[in-house]
Amino acid sequence: MPLRWAMERPPGSGDGALGGGQPENGSGGGNTPAFTPETPRRALADLIVPDVVRERVLSVLSLIENHETLFVTWNLAKIDPYRRGVAINLYGPSGTGKSLCAEAIAHQTGRPFINVNYAQIESRYVGQTPKNIEAAFDAARDARAVVIFDEADALLGSRLSNVTQSADHAVNMSRTTMLRQLDLFDGVVVFTTNYPKNYDAAFVRRILAHVRFELPDLETRLRLWRHMLPDELPCADDVDSEILARESDGLAGGDLVNVVVAAATIAVNRPAQRRVRLADLTAEIAAVRRARAEVGKSPPDARVVSWEPAPAGIAPDEAGTAGGVS
Ligand SMILES: Nc1ncnc2c1ncn2[C@@H]1O[C@H](COP(=O)(O)OP(=O)(O)O)[C@@H](O)[C@H]1O
Numbered sequence: 001m002p003l004r005w006a007m008e009r010p011p012g013s014g015d016g017a018l019g020g021g022q023p024e025n026g027s028g029g030g031n032t033p034a035f036t037p038e039t040p041r042r043a044l045a046d047l048i049v050p051d052v053v054r055e056r057v058l059s060v061l062s063l064i065e066n067h068e069t070l071f072v073t074w075n076l077a078k079i080d081p082y083r084r085g086v087a088i089n090l091y092g093p094s095g096t097g098k099s100l101c102a103e104a105i106a107h108q109t110g111r112p113f114i115n116v117n118y119a120q121i122e123s124r125y126v127g128q129t130p131k132n133i134e135a136a137f138d139a140a141r142d143a144r145a146v147v148i149f150d151e152a153d154a155l156l157g158s159r160l161s162n163v164t165q166s167a168d169h170a171v172n173m174s175r176t177t178m179l180r181q182l183d184l185f186d187g188v189v190v191f192t193t194n195y196p197k198n199y200d201a202a203f204v205r206r207i208l209a210h211v212r213f214e215l216p217d218l219e220t221r222l223r224l225w226r227h228m229l230p231d232e233l234p235c236a237d238d239v240d241s242e243i244l245a246r247e248s249d250g251l252a253g254g255d256l257v258n259v260v261v262a263a264a265t266i267a268v269n270r271p272a273q274r275r276v277r278l279a280d281l282t283a284e285i286a287a288v289r290r291a292r293a294e295v296g297k298s299p300p301d302a303r304v305v306s307w308e309p310a311p312a313g314i315a316p317d318e319a320g321t322a323g324g325v326s
């Protein structure tokens with residue numbers, strides 16, 4: 001077994017305020033969301049990436065698998081005593097397979113995974129977001145699960161140095177909690193992001209390995225196209241993976257999924273010829289390109305942090321705790 005998964009709760013997380021992990025109902029506020037362990041359904045074989053990316057992923061897996069040897073038998077803990085678990089970061093353009101890879105890493109290590117997204121743990125109630133972060137790690141400890149933080153830049157962004165408002169205190173508290181939980185957790189944590197530049201330096205230091213995902217090159221797109229046109233999908237004779245690979249330069253794997261689903265939807269609604277034609281696919285490729293150019297994404301640091309008083313039972317903002325860990 002590569003890593004020890006301590007079952008004891010970290011100090012400060014067992015204060016009973018977390019309740020039974022009731023699902024967030026979106027209106028009451030102050031509830032802790034349920035973090036449900038899932039069994040990975042996708043394996044490394046499902047990840048179609050350029051060789052250079054695959055090699056990086058394999059080296060991260062080797063690091064996870066040899067963690068015990070490195071840090072216990074070879075006593076690297078002597079020089080790095082606070083690194084109990086393994087935190088890794090998958091970054092790169094949207095739709096390139098980072099979330100898929102995170103699930104595949106859990107699969108490869110024989111663990112369930114808990115997917116935590118920012119919307120799930122961010123609470124407008126002061127003090128609740130740190131509690132939600134702790135609850136996610138507690139759930140992972142109980143299930144011996146890999147924790148996946150998707151779109152992690154919102155969580156790992158720079159801590160605010162000029163704290164003037166309670167809202168800013170709340171953001172700093174969340175990051176301080178995140179740092180502390182990372183130090184205590186002795187399992188595997190996988191962060192994914194499209195915006196790695198937003199990470200605070202304290203987090204960058206704690207992350208053992210960073211893997212850059214890239215848009216697929218021609219050869220990778222060819223493999224992706226072969227993978228994404230199931231045998232059962234009725235296709236016209238002109239549908240050709242090589243043509244599609246050439247036509248889809250600049251698109252990510254996630255885009256190709258959308259192209260295939262959209263083209264198949266057109267075909268299924270066409271009584272005259274109920275099969276996917278090359279022109280259906282190339283039209284959808286063009287549509288993805290157009291949407292890319294026209295629909296801009298605002299950077300995540302444009303996010304507005306709202307502040308509202310906590311409901312009864314939620315501790316008031318413990319101003320001043322931010323920056324205690326770095
Ligand atoms: N490299 C890839 N190999 C295989 N499928 C991919 C790949 N990239 C994307 N996909 C497909 O697109 C979907 C979305 O990709 P995802 O892993 O969510 O991308 P990201 O997390 O990088 O934004 C995946 O569930 C998968 O079906």
Ligand SMILES: [Mg+2]
Nearest residue numbers: 098099150192
């Ligand atoms: Mg993702």
